[in-house]
Amino acid sequence: MNDKERPIGILDSGVGGLTVVKEMGTVLPKENVLYFGDSKRMPYGNRREEEIIHYANSMIAFLEAKGVKAILLACNTVSSYIDQLKSKVPLFGIIEAGCLAADEVSTEDQIGLIATVATVESGVYDKTMEKIDRSKRLISNNSKKLPQVINDQLKHSYLLNKHIQECIDPILEKGEIRELILGCSHFPIIEKEISEIYPGLRLINPARRQVELLEQFLEEQGWLNERPKRRIEVYTTARTKEFELVLERLGILQYELKKVALLEEDDNE
Incomplete structure:
Protein backbone atom coordinates (compact mmCIF):
# COMPACT_ATOMS: atom_id res chain seq x y z
CA MET A 1 0.00 0.00 0.00
CA ASN A 2 1.45 3.39 -1.00
CA ASP A 3 1.33 6.50 1.20
CA LYS A 4 -1.77 7.84 -0.56
CA GLU A 5 -3.83 4.73 0.21
CA ARG A 6 -2.77 4.39 3.85
CA PRO A 7 -5.68 5.13 6.20
CA ILE A 8 -6.26 8.11 8.43
CA GLY A 9 -6.34 7.14 12.10
CA ILE A 10 -8.90 8.72 14.41
CA LEU A 11 -8.91 8.11 18.16
CA ASP A 12 -11.35 8.98 20.91
CA SER A 13 -12.46 7.85 24.35
CA GLY A 14 -15.73 6.49 22.95
CA VAL A 15 -18.31 7.06 20.23
CA GLY A 16 -17.91 10.85 20.07
CA GLY A 17 -15.13 10.86 17.51
CA LEU A 18 -17.45 9.24 14.99
CA THR A 19 -18.56 12.83 14.32
CA VAL A 20 -15.05 13.35 12.90
CA VAL A 21 -15.54 10.27 10.70
CA LYS A 22 -18.71 11.92 9.40
CA GLU A 23 -16.81 15.11 8.53
CA MET A 24 -14.16 13.01 6.78
CA GLY A 25 -16.90 11.71 4.51
CA THR A 26 -17.78 15.28 3.52
CA VAL A 27 -14.32 16.87 3.21
CA LEU A 28 -12.14 13.86 2.33
CA PRO A 29 -14.56 11.23 0.97
CA LYS A 30 -11.84 9.10 -0.66
CA GLU A 31 -9.69 8.63 2.43
CA ASN A 32 -9.66 5.28 4.21
CA VAL A 33 -10.45 5.62 7.92
CA LEU A 34 -9.35 3.55 10.91
CA TYR A 35 -11.17 4.56 14.09
CA PHE A 36 -10.37 3.55 17.68
CA GLY A 37 -12.91 4.30 20.42
CA ASP A 38 -11.86 3.37 23.96
CA SER A 39 -15.33 3.15 25.48
CA LYS A 40 -14.23 0.76 28.23
CA ARG A 41 -12.13 3.46 29.90
CA MET A 42 -14.29 6.50 29.19
CA PRO A 43 -14.85 9.22 30.24
CA TYR A 44 -11.24 10.39 29.95
CA GLY A 45 -12.22 13.83 31.22
CA ASN A 46 -12.47 12.57 34.81
CA ARG A 47 -9.12 10.74 34.80
CA ARG A 48 -5.61 11.69 35.96
CA GLU A 49 -3.14 13.24 33.52
CA GLU A 50 -0.79 10.25 33.52
CA GLU A 51 -3.66 7.87 32.78
CA ILE A 52 -4.89 9.97 29.86
CA ILE A 53 -1.42 10.17 28.31
CA HIS A 54 -0.80 6.45 28.81
CA TYR A 55 -4.13 5.45 27.26
CA ALA A 56 -3.66 7.84 24.34
CA ASN A 57 -0.17 6.51 23.59
CA SER A 58 -1.58 2.99 23.66
CA MET A 59 -4.19 3.91 21.03
CA ILE A 60 -1.60 5.73 18.92
CA ALA A 61 0.61 2.63 18.93
CA PHE A 62 -2.38 0.50 17.85
CA LEU A 63 -3.15 2.82 14.94
CA GLU A 64 0.49 3.08 13.89
CA ALA A 65 0.71 -0.72 13.78
CA LYS A 66 -2.19 -0.63 11.31
CA GLY A 67 -0.21 1.64 8.98
CA VAL A 68 -1.99 4.99 9.31
CA LYS A 69 -0.41 8.03 7.62
CA ALA A 70 -1.74 10.59 10.14
CA ILE A 71 -3.86 10.60 13.29
CA LEU A 72 -6.72 12.90 14.24
CA LEU A 73 -7.17 13.31 17.99
CA ALA A 74 -10.96 13.54 18.14
CA CYS A 75 -10.86 13.63 21.93
CA ASN A 76 -10.46 17.17 23.31
CA THR A 77 -9.08 15.82 26.58
CA VAL A 78 -6.35 13.89 24.75
CA SER A 79 -5.67 16.89 22.50
CA SER A 80 -4.91 19.00 25.56
CA TYR A 81 -1.83 16.79 26.10
CA ILE A 82 -0.74 16.59 22.44
CA ASP A 83 2.79 17.85 23.20
CA GLN A 84 3.34 14.94 25.61
CA LEU A 85 2.23 12.16 23.26
CA LYS A 86 4.52 9.79 21.36
CA SER A 87 3.82 9.31 17.67
CA LYS A 88 5.74 8.37 14.53
CA VAL A 89 3.10 9.99 12.30
CA PRO A 90 1.65 13.53 12.29
CA LEU A 91 -0.93 14.23 15.01
CA PHE A 92 -3.78 16.71 14.54
CA GLY A 93 -5.42 18.00 17.70
CA ILE A 94 -8.96 19.30 17.80
CA PRO A 206 -14.40 21.71 15.76
CA ALA A 207 -14.37 18.49 13.70
CA ARG A 208 -14.97 20.21 10.34
CA ARG A 209 -12.04 22.60 10.78
CA GLN A 210 -9.84 19.77 12.03
CA VAL A 211 -10.49 17.72 8.89
CA GLU A 212 -9.90 20.80 6.71
CA LEU A 213 -6.47 21.25 8.34
CA LEU A 214 -5.73 17.59 7.60
CA GLU A 215 -6.82 18.08 3.98
CA GLN A 216 -4.39 20.98 3.62
CA PHE A 217 -1.55 18.87 5.04
CA LEU A 218 -2.27 15.86 2.80
CA GLU A 219 -2.39 18.11 -0.25
CA GLU A 220 0.96 19.69 0.65
CA GLN A 221 2.54 16.23 1.14
CA GLY A 222 1.01 14.77 -2.02
CA TRP A 223 -0.75 12.16 0.15
CA LEU A 224 -4.38 12.64 -0.93
CA ASN A 225 -5.96 9.30 -1.78
CA GLU A 226 -7.13 9.16 -5.39
CA ARG A 227 -8.97 5.85 -5.27
CA PRO A 228 -12.76 6.43 -5.18
CA LYS A 229 -13.73 3.56 -2.87
CA ARG A 230 -12.96 4.17 0.81
CA ARG A 231 -12.89 1.74 3.72
CA ILE A 232 -13.99 2.50 7.29
CA GLU A 233 -12.83 0.24 10.12
CA VAL A 234 -14.08 0.90 13.65
CA TYR A 235 -12.45 -0.66 16.73
CA THR A 236 -13.85 -0.45 20.25
CA THR A 237 -12.79 -1.77 23.65
CA ALA A 238 -16.37 -2.20 24.89
CA ARG A 239 -19.82 -3.00 23.53
CA THR A 240 -20.36 -2.57 19.81
CA LYS A 241 -24.08 -1.77 20.13
CA GLU A 242 -23.63 1.89 21.09
CA PHE A 243 -21.32 2.34 18.10
CA GLU A 244 -23.92 0.86 15.77
CA LEU A 245 -26.53 3.29 17.11
CA VAL A 246 -24.33 6.36 16.67
CA LEU A 247 -23.06 5.28 13.24
CA GLU A 248 -26.66 4.92 12.12
CA ARG A 249 -27.59 8.27 13.68
CA LEU A 250 -24.73 9.96 11.76
CA GLY A 251 -25.67 8.29 8.48
CA ILE A 252 -22.50 6.17 8.29
CA LEU A 253 -23.77 2.88 6.90
CA GLN A 254 -20.76 1.15 5.30
CA TYR A 255 -18.17 0.07 7.87
CA GLU A 256 -16.46 -2.83 9.65
CA LEU A 257 -16.93 -2.88 13.44
CA LYS A 258 -14.71 -4.95 15.73
CA LYS A 259 -14.22 -5.28 19.48
CA VAL A 260 -10.59 -5.52 20.59
CA ALA A 261 -9.11 -6.65 23.90
CA LEU A 262 -6.97 -4.27 25.92
CA LEU A 263 -3.38 -5.10 26.68
CA GLU A 264 -3.20 -6.43 30.24
CA GLU A 265 -0.84 -3.64 31.30
CA ASP A 266 -3.36 -1.04 30.13
CA ASP A 267 -6.32 -2.59 31.92
CA ASN A 268 -5.17 -2.14 35.49
CA GLU A 269 -7.37 0.61 36.91
Missing part, protein backbone atom coordinates in the same frame (compact mmCIF):
# COMPACT_ATOMS: atom_id res chain seq x y z
CA ILE A 95 -8.60 22.23 20.21
CA GLU A 96 -6.80 24.62 17.86
CA ALA A 97 -9.34 23.69 15.18
CA GLY A 98 -12.20 24.60 17.53
CA CYS A 99 -10.67 27.96 18.42
CA LEU A 100 -9.95 28.80 14.78
CA ALA A 101 -13.50 27.90 13.76
CA ALA A 102 -15.02 30.00 16.55
CA ASP A 103 -12.79 32.98 15.86
CA GLU A 104 -13.70 32.93 12.17
CA VAL A 105 -17.45 33.19 12.76
CA SER A 106 -17.77 35.15 16.02
CA THR A 107 -18.06 38.93 16.12
CA GLU A 108 -18.46 38.94 19.92
CA ASP A 109 -15.70 39.24 22.52
CA GLN A 110 -17.14 36.33 24.55
CA ILE A 111 -17.56 32.76 23.27
CA GLY A 112 -19.07 29.87 25.21
CA LEU A 113 -17.31 26.53 25.70
CA ILE A 114 -18.61 23.24 27.07
CA ALA A 115 -16.10 20.46 27.64
CA THR A 116 -14.96 17.78 30.08
CA VAL A 117 -13.54 18.55 33.50
CA ALA A 118 -9.96 17.80 32.39
CA THR A 119 -10.21 19.98 29.28
CA VAL A 120 -11.66 22.99 31.09
CA GLU A 121 -9.32 22.73 34.08
CA SER A 122 -6.25 22.43 31.83
CA GLY A 123 -6.97 25.91 30.47
CA VAL A 124 -5.74 24.79 27.06
CA TYR A 125 -8.69 26.28 25.18
CA ASP A 126 -8.12 29.66 26.87
CA LYS A 127 -4.39 29.60 26.06
CA THR A 128 -5.03 28.58 22.46
CA MET A 129 -7.68 31.24 21.89
CA GLU A 130 -5.39 33.88 23.38
CA LYS A 131 -2.72 32.98 20.80
CA ILE A 132 -5.26 33.20 17.96
CA ASP A 133 -7.18 36.31 19.05
CA ARG A 134 -6.40 38.13 22.29
CA SER A 135 -9.68 40.08 22.06
CA LYS A 136 -11.78 36.92 22.53
CA ARG A 137 -12.56 35.44 25.96
CA LEU A 138 -14.03 32.01 26.63
CA ILE A 139 -16.82 31.45 29.15
CA SER A 140 -16.52 27.77 30.04
CA ASN A 141 -18.34 25.06 31.92
CA ASN A 142 -17.60 21.38 32.30
CA SER A 143 -19.79 18.32 32.59
CA LYS A 144 -18.76 15.12 34.32
CA LYS A 145 -21.84 13.17 33.25
CA LEU A 146 -23.00 14.40 29.83
CA PRO A 147 -20.45 12.45 27.71
CA GLN A 148 -21.38 9.21 29.50
CA VAL A 149 -25.11 9.94 29.15
CA ILE A 150 -24.61 10.46 25.41
CA ASN A 151 -22.57 7.27 25.18
CA ASP A 152 -25.11 5.13 27.00
CA GLN A 153 -28.56 6.68 26.83
CA LEU A 154 -29.23 8.56 23.61
CA LYS A 155 -32.88 7.55 23.70
CA HIS A 156 -33.60 8.90 27.22
CA SER A 157 -34.50 12.42 26.12
CA TYR A 158 -35.51 13.77 29.55
CA LEU A 159 -32.22 12.74 31.17
CA LEU A 160 -30.25 14.02 28.19
CA ASN A 161 -31.99 17.41 28.17
CA LYS A 162 -31.49 17.75 31.94
CA HIS A 163 -27.73 17.34 31.62
CA ILE A 164 -27.56 19.63 28.58
CA GLN A 165 -29.24 22.43 30.51
CA GLU A 166 -27.12 21.87 33.62
CA CYS A 167 -24.04 22.26 31.43
CA ILE A 168 -25.05 25.25 29.28
CA ASP A 169 -27.31 27.39 31.51
CA PRO A 170 -24.45 28.55 33.81
CA ILE A 171 -22.56 29.86 30.75
CA LEU A 172 -25.52 31.86 29.48
CA GLU A 173 -26.03 33.37 32.93
CA LYS A 174 -22.55 34.95 32.78
CA GLY A 175 -23.10 37.13 29.73
CA GLU A 176 -24.46 37.46 26.22
CA ILE A 177 -23.21 34.36 24.42
CA ARG A 178 -24.03 33.79 20.76
CA GLU A 179 -21.50 31.09 19.86
CA LEU A 180 -20.79 27.87 21.75
CA ILE A 181 -17.80 25.61 21.11
CA LEU A 182 -18.67 21.94 21.50
CA GLY A 183 -15.43 21.07 23.27
CA CYS A 184 -16.02 17.34 23.67
CA SER A 185 -16.27 14.98 20.71
CA HIS A 186 -19.51 13.53 22.10
CA PHE A 187 -21.36 16.84 22.00
CA PRO A 188 -21.83 17.18 18.20
CA ILE A 189 -23.83 13.93 18.35
CA ILE A 190 -26.53 15.91 20.16
CA GLU A 191 -26.33 19.14 18.13
CA LYS A 192 -30.00 18.75 17.22
CA GLU A 193 -31.09 18.43 20.86
CA ILE A 194 -28.96 21.41 21.94
CA SER A 195 -30.34 23.57 19.11
CA GLU A 196 -33.91 22.69 20.07
CA ILE A 197 -33.31 23.91 23.64
CA TYR A 198 -31.19 26.93 22.63
CA PRO A 199 -32.28 27.97 19.11
CA GLY A 200 -30.41 31.29 19.34
CA LEU A 201 -26.99 29.69 19.88
CA ARG A 202 -24.59 29.11 17.00
CA LEU A 203 -22.88 25.78 17.70
CA ILE A 204 -19.22 25.36 16.73
CA ASN A 205 -18.23 21.78 15.87
Whole structure:
Protein backbone atom coordinates (compact mmCIF):
# COMPACT_ATOMS: atom_id res chain seq x y z
CA MET A 1 0.00 0.00 0.00
CA ASN A 2 1.45 3.39 -1.00
CA ASP A 3 1.33 6.50 1.20
CA LYS A 4 -1.77 7.84 -0.56
CA GLU A 5 -3.83 4.73 0.21
CA ARG A 6 -2.77 4.39 3.85
CA PRO A 7 -5.68 5.13 6.20
CA ILE A 8 -6.26 8.11 8.43
CA GLY A 9 -6.34 7.14 12.10
CA ILE A 10 -8.90 8.72 14.41
CA LEU A 11 -8.91 8.11 18.16
CA ASP A 12 -11.35 8.98 20.91
CA SER A 13 -12.46 7.85 24.35
CA GLY A 14 -15.73 6.49 22.95
CA VAL A 15 -18.31 7.06 20.23
CA GLY A 16 -17.91 10.85 20.07
CA GLY A 17 -15.13 10.86 17.51
CA LEU A 18 -17.45 9.24 14.99
CA THR A 19 -18.56 12.83 14.32
CA VAL A 20 -15.05 13.35 12.90
CA VAL A 21 -15.54 10.27 10.70
CA LYS A 22 -18.71 11.92 9.40
CA GLU A 23 -16.81 15.11 8.53
CA MET A 24 -14.16 13.01 6.78
CA GLY A 25 -16.90 11.71 4.51
CA THR A 26 -17.78 15.28 3.52
CA VAL A 27 -14.32 16.87 3.21
CA LEU A 28 -12.14 13.86 2.33
CA PRO A 29 -14.56 11.23 0.97
CA LYS A 30 -11.84 9.10 -0.66
CA GLU A 31 -9.69 8.63 2.43
CA ASN A 32 -9.66 5.28 4.21
CA VAL A 33 -10.45 5.62 7.92
CA LEU A 34 -9.35 3.55 10.91
CA TYR A 35 -11.17 4.56 14.09
CA PHE A 36 -10.37 3.55 17.68
CA GLY A 37 -12.91 4.30 20.42
CA ASP A 38 -11.86 3.37 23.96
CA SER A 39 -15.33 3.15 25.48
CA LYS A 40 -14.23 0.76 28.23
CA ARG A 41 -12.13 3.46 29.90
CA MET A 42 -14.29 6.50 29.19
CA PRO A 43 -14.85 9.22 30.24
CA TYR A 44 -11.24 10.39 29.95
CA GLY A 45 -12.22 13.83 31.22
CA ASN A 46 -12.47 12.57 34.81
CA ARG A 47 -9.12 10.74 34.80
CA ARG A 48 -5.61 11.69 35.96
CA GLU A 49 -3.14 13.24 33.52
CA GLU A 50 -0.79 10.25 33.52
CA GLU A 51 -3.66 7.87 32.78
CA ILE A 52 -4.89 9.97 29.86
CA ILE A 53 -1.42 10.17 28.31
CA HIS A 54 -0.80 6.45 28.81
CA TYR A 55 -4.13 5.45 27.26
CA ALA A 56 -3.66 7.84 24.34
CA ASN A 57 -0.17 6.51 23.59
CA SER A 58 -1.58 2.99 23.66
CA MET A 59 -4.19 3.91 21.03
CA ILE A 60 -1.60 5.73 18.92
CA ALA A 61 0.61 2.63 18.93
CA PHE A 62 -2.38 0.50 17.85
CA LEU A 63 -3.15 2.82 14.94
CA GLU A 64 0.49 3.08 13.89
CA ALA A 65 0.71 -0.72 13.78
CA LYS A 66 -2.19 -0.63 11.31
CA GLY A 67 -0.21 1.64 8.98
CA VAL A 68 -1.99 4.99 9.31
CA LYS A 69 -0.41 8.03 7.62
CA ALA A 70 -1.74 10.59 10.14
CA ILE A 71 -3.86 10.60 13.29
CA LEU A 72 -6.72 12.90 14.24
CA LEU A 73 -7.17 13.31 17.99
CA ALA A 74 -10.96 13.54 18.14
CA CYS A 75 -10.86 13.63 21.93
CA ASN A 76 -10.46 17.17 23.31
CA THR A 77 -9.08 15.82 26.58
CA VAL A 78 -6.35 13.89 24.75
CA SER A 79 -5.67 16.89 22.50
CA SER A 80 -4.91 19.00 25.56
CA TYR A 81 -1.83 16.79 26.10
CA ILE A 82 -0.74 16.59 22.44
CA ASP A 83 2.79 17.85 23.20
CA GLN A 84 3.34 14.94 25.61
CA LEU A 85 2.23 12.16 23.26
CA LYS A 86 4.52 9.79 21.36
CA SER A 87 3.82 9.31 17.67
CA LYS A 88 5.74 8.37 14.53
CA VAL A 89 3.10 9.99 12.30
CA PRO A 90 1.65 13.53 12.29
CA LEU A 91 -0.93 14.23 15.01
CA PHE A 92 -3.78 16.71 14.54
CA GLY A 93 -5.42 18.00 17.70
CA ILE A 94 -8.96 19.30 17.80
CA ILE A 95 -8.60 22.23 20.21
CA GLU A 96 -6.80 24.62 17.86
CA ALA A 97 -9.34 23.69 15.18
CA GLY A 98 -12.20 24.60 17.53
CA CYS A 99 -10.67 27.96 18.42
CA LEU A 100 -9.95 28.80 14.78
CA ALA A 101 -13.50 27.90 13.76
CA ALA A 102 -15.02 30.00 16.55
CA ASP A 103 -12.79 32.98 15.86
CA GLU A 104 -13.70 32.93 12.17
CA VAL A 105 -17.45 33.19 12.76
CA SER A 106 -17.77 35.15 16.02
CA THR A 107 -18.06 38.93 16.12
CA GLU A 108 -18.46 38.94 19.92
CA ASP A 109 -15.70 39.24 22.52
CA GLN A 110 -17.14 36.33 24.55
CA ILE A 111 -17.56 32.76 23.27
CA GLY A 112 -19.07 29.87 25.21
CA LEU A 113 -17.31 26.53 25.70
CA ILE A 114 -18.61 23.24 27.07
CA ALA A 115 -16.10 20.46 27.64
CA THR A 116 -14.96 17.78 30.08
CA VAL A 117 -13.54 18.55 33.50
CA ALA A 118 -9.96 17.80 32.39
CA THR A 119 -10.21 19.98 29.28
CA VAL A 120 -11.66 22.99 31.09
CA GLU A 121 -9.32 22.73 34.08
CA SER A 122 -6.25 22.43 31.83
CA GLY A 123 -6.97 25.91 30.47
CA VAL A 124 -5.74 24.79 27.06
CA TYR A 125 -8.69 26.28 25.18
CA ASP A 126 -8.12 29.66 26.87
CA LYS A 127 -4.39 29.60 26.06
CA THR A 128 -5.03 28.58 22.46
CA MET A 129 -7.68 31.24 21.89
CA GLU A 130 -5.39 33.88 23.38
CA LYS A 131 -2.72 32.98 20.80
CA ILE A 132 -5.26 33.20 17.96
CA ASP A 133 -7.18 36.31 19.05
CA ARG A 134 -6.40 38.13 22.29
CA SER A 135 -9.68 40.08 22.06
CA LYS A 136 -11.78 36.92 22.53
CA ARG A 137 -12.56 35.44 25.96
CA LEU A 138 -14.03 32.01 26.63
CA ILE A 139 -16.82 31.45 29.15
CA SER A 140 -16.52 27.77 30.04
CA ASN A 141 -18.34 25.06 31.92
CA ASN A 142 -17.60 21.38 32.30
CA SER A 143 -19.79 18.32 32.59
CA LYS A 144 -18.76 15.12 34.32
CA LYS A 145 -21.84 13.17 33.25
CA LEU A 146 -23.00 14.40 29.83
CA PRO A 147 -20.45 12.45 27.71
CA GLN A 148 -21.38 9.21 29.50
CA VAL A 149 -25.11 9.94 29.15
CA ILE A 150 -24.61 10.46 25.41
CA ASN A 151 -22.57 7.27 25.18
CA ASP A 152 -25.11 5.13 27.00
CA GLN A 153 -28.56 6.68 26.83
CA LEU A 154 -29.23 8.56 23.61
CA LYS A 155 -32.88 7.55 23.70
CA HIS A 156 -33.60 8.90 27.22
CA SER A 157 -34.50 12.42 26.12
CA TYR A 158 -35.51 13.77 29.55
CA LEU A 159 -32.22 12.74 31.17
CA LEU A 160 -30.25 14.02 28.19
CA ASN A 161 -31.99 17.41 28.17
CA LYS A 162 -31.49 17.75 31.94
CA HIS A 163 -27.73 17.34 31.62
CA ILE A 164 -27.56 19.63 28.58
CA GLN A 165 -29.24 22.43 30.51
CA GLU A 166 -27.12 21.87 33.62
CA CYS A 167 -24.04 22.26 31.43
CA ILE A 168 -25.05 25.25 29.28
CA ASP A 169 -27.31 27.39 31.51
CA PRO A 170 -24.45 28.55 33.81
CA ILE A 171 -22.56 29.86 30.75
CA LEU A 172 -25.52 31.86 29.48
CA GLU A 173 -26.03 33.37 32.93
CA LYS A 174 -22.55 34.95 32.78
CA GLY A 175 -23.10 37.13 29.73
CA GLU A 176 -24.46 37.46 26.22
CA ILE A 177 -23.21 34.36 24.42
CA ARG A 178 -24.03 33.79 20.76
CA GLU A 179 -21.50 31.09 19.86
CA LEU A 180 -20.79 27.87 21.75
CA ILE A 181 -17.80 25.61 21.11
CA LEU A 182 -18.67 21.94 21.50
CA GLY A 183 -15.43 21.07 23.27
CA CYS A 184 -16.02 17.34 23.67
CA SER A 185 -16.27 14.98 20.71
CA HIS A 186 -19.51 13.53 22.10
CA PHE A 187 -21.36 16.84 22.00
CA PRO A 188 -21.83 17.18 18.20
CA ILE A 189 -23.83 13.93 18.35
CA ILE A 190 -26.53 15.91 20.16
CA GLU A 191 -26.33 19.14 18.13
CA LYS A 192 -30.00 18.75 17.22
CA GLU A 193 -31.09 18.43 20.86
CA ILE A 194 -28.96 21.41 21.94
CA SER A 195 -30.34 23.57 19.11
CA GLU A 196 -33.91 22.69 20.07
CA ILE A 197 -33.31 23.91 23.64
CA TYR A 198 -31.19 26.93 22.63
CA PRO A 199 -32.28 27.97 19.11
CA GLY A 200 -30.41 31.29 19.34
CA LEU A 201 -26.99 29.69 19.88
CA ARG A 202 -24.59 29.11 17.00
CA LEU A 203 -22.88 25.78 17.70
CA ILE A 204 -19.22 25.36 16.73
CA ASN A 205 -18.23 21.78 15.87
CA PRO A 206 -14.40 21.71 15.76
CA ALA A 207 -14.37 18.49 13.70
CA ARG A 208 -14.97 20.21 10.34
CA ARG A 209 -12.04 22.60 10.78
CA GLN A 210 -9.84 19.77 12.03
CA VAL A 211 -10.49 17.72 8.89
CA GLU A 212 -9.90 20.80 6.71
CA LEU A 213 -6.47 21.25 8.34
CA LEU A 214 -5.73 17.59 7.60
CA GLU A 215 -6.82 18.08 3.98
CA GLN A 216 -4.39 20.98 3.62
CA PHE A 217 -1.55 18.87 5.04
CA LEU A 218 -2.27 15.86 2.80
CA GLU A 219 -2.39 18.11 -0.25
CA GLU A 220 0.96 19.69 0.65
CA GLN A 221 2.54 16.23 1.14
CA GLY A 222 1.01 14.77 -2.02
CA TRP A 223 -0.75 12.16 0.15
CA LEU A 224 -4.38 12.64 -0.93
CA ASN A 225 -5.96 9.30 -1.78
CA GLU A 226 -7.13 9.16 -5.39
CA ARG A 227 -8.97 5.85 -5.27
CA PRO A 228 -12.76 6.43 -5.18
CA LYS A 229 -13.73 3.56 -2.87
CA ARG A 230 -12.96 4.17 0.81
CA ARG A 231 -12.89 1.74 3.72
CA ILE A 232 -13.99 2.50 7.29
CA GLU A 233 -12.83 0.24 10.12
CA VAL A 234 -14.08 0.90 13.65
CA TYR A 235 -12.45 -0.66 16.73
CA THR A 236 -13.85 -0.45 20.25
CA THR A 237 -12.79 -1.77 23.65
CA ALA A 238 -16.37 -2.20 24.89
CA ARG A 239 -19.82 -3.00 23.53
CA THR A 240 -20.36 -2.57 19.81
CA LYS A 241 -24.08 -1.77 20.13
CA GLU A 242 -23.63 1.89 21.09
CA PHE A 243 -21.32 2.34 18.10
CA GLU A 244 -23.92 0.86 15.77
CA LEU A 245 -26.53 3.29 17.11
CA VAL A 246 -24.33 6.36 16.67
CA LEU A 247 -23.06 5.28 13.24
CA GLU A 248 -26.66 4.92 12.12
CA ARG A 249 -27.59 8.27 13.68
CA LEU A 250 -24.73 9.96 11.76
CA GLY A 251 -25.67 8.29 8.48
CA ILE A 252 -22.50 6.17 8.29
CA LEU A 253 -23.77 2.88 6.90
CA GLN A 254 -20.76 1.15 5.30
CA TYR A 255 -18.17 0.07 7.87
CA GLU A 256 -16.46 -2.83 9.65
CA LEU A 257 -16.93 -2.88 13.44
CA LYS A 258 -14.71 -4.95 15.73
CA LYS A 259 -14.22 -5.28 19.48
CA VAL A 260 -10.59 -5.52 20.59
CA ALA A 261 -9.11 -6.65 23.90
CA LEU A 262 -6.97 -4.27 25.92
CA LEU A 263 -3.38 -5.10 26.68
CA GLU A 264 -3.20 -6.43 30.24
CA GLU A 265 -0.84 -3.64 31.30
CA ASP A 266 -3.36 -1.04 30.13
CA ASP A 267 -6.32 -2.59 31.92
CA ASN A 268 -5.17 -2.14 35.49
CA GLU A 269 -7.37 0.61 36.91
